[in-house]
Amino acid sequence: HAKRNGRDRFQLFSAALAQERQRAVALETGLRAAIAAGDLRLHYQPKVAAATGELTGLEALARWHHPEYGEVSPDRFIAIAEESTLIIELGSWVLREACRQARAWLDAGVPLPPIAVNVSAGQILYHDLVAEVTGVIDASGVPPELLQIELTESVMAKDPELVASALDTLSRRGVTTAIDDFGTGYSSLSYLRSFPAHAIKIDQVFIERLTDSPDDDKIVRATISLAHSLGFRVVAEGVETEAQRDHLLALGCDELQGWYIGRPAPADSVPEVIARLRPGARQSPRRQGSQA
Ligand code: C2E
Ligand code: MG
Ligand code: MG
Ligand code: MG
Secondary structure (H helix, E strand, O other): OHHHHHHHHHHHHHHHHHHHHHHHHHHHHHHHHHHHHOOEEEEEEEEEEOOOOOEEEEEEEEEEEEOOOEEEOHHHHHHHHHOOOHHHHHHHHHHHHHHHHHHHHHHOOOOOOOEEEEOOHHHHHOOOHHHHHHHHHHHHOOOHHHEEEEEEHHHHHHOHHHHHHHHHHHHHHOOEEEEEEEOOOOOHHHHHOOOOOOEEEEOHHHHHOOOOOHHHHHHHHHHHHHHHHOOOEEEEOOOOOHHHHHHHHHOOOOEEEOOOOOOOEEHHHHHHHHHHHOOOOOOOHHHHHHHO
8 A cells, every 4th residue: 555655746746856857848938939029028226325215226127928938037047048058048138128228218308327137157257247247238329337336145156266257347338236135145255255246235134034033133243343344335125114224224235126215117117216226315214214
């Protein structure tokens, strides 16, 4: 009986695996088609100065509405793209689209802050990210200072020298860089020394329980102090409450990003967000914050 049971369970298990595999293949096929057809979208999420609430940047986040499965989470479709060269095509599209949109806003007189674009390891390791970025900047005529590249510690860990040299070249062109999801990679401290990055973004797992976990408070406090002493700006990700904002402000965090400030939203809502958060547009950070 035990043997029989085990075999049934194995068959169930392998059926589930096969189904999952089938879905992954369907998603990959669909994603390939969506990229080719221009069916992906970018949403934009604001970042603000912690002290004043004024807009300091926008982050472009990829969105995909699958005809059958509906909205697919970026964590899912980025992971699928990263398993193949699809991530290079996806990454190119994101860079081109962000710069095309930035150009359109500039042409319309929208006072645009820097736009941050997320970059995956494959875009540096198996592709010439520097040539790609400079090509897109030159073609779109977007000032390099208006583009920021976000990459995670895990990207850096794959080939530190190559990544450092790419970031260095980009930063000499005027493009700024930020280390994303800081604190969740393996390599936080050793790379900080040598990476030509401008900002670190403290991962939202440390912000989540910041106000009631003394350990998270200590980690965030120490991270801010370390980052500042090394010359990085510090951005907190996933700020959802006024209490978190107040706490981060007291710890000296430079910039905030999260639902409390503003959710990622489609391009057509961005001029409004910019008008609301633009330097000088705000009467009181507290009042504006509570409307977000
Ligand atoms: P990320 O770059 O760390 O982006 C932050 C994620 O946190 C986003 O999820 C954002 O929607 C979410 N978020 C922002 N504020 C809050 C908050 O207050 N509370 C909570 N709970 N979540 C918040 P999203 O859009 O689902 O993207 C997930 C990840 O997918 C991104 O993490 C990034 O690593 C990746 N990704 C998204 N777009 C791209 C892209 O164009 N290229 C690459 N390579 N990766 C991308
Ligand atoms: Mg990011
Ligand atoms: Mg992040
Ligand atoms: Mg993340």
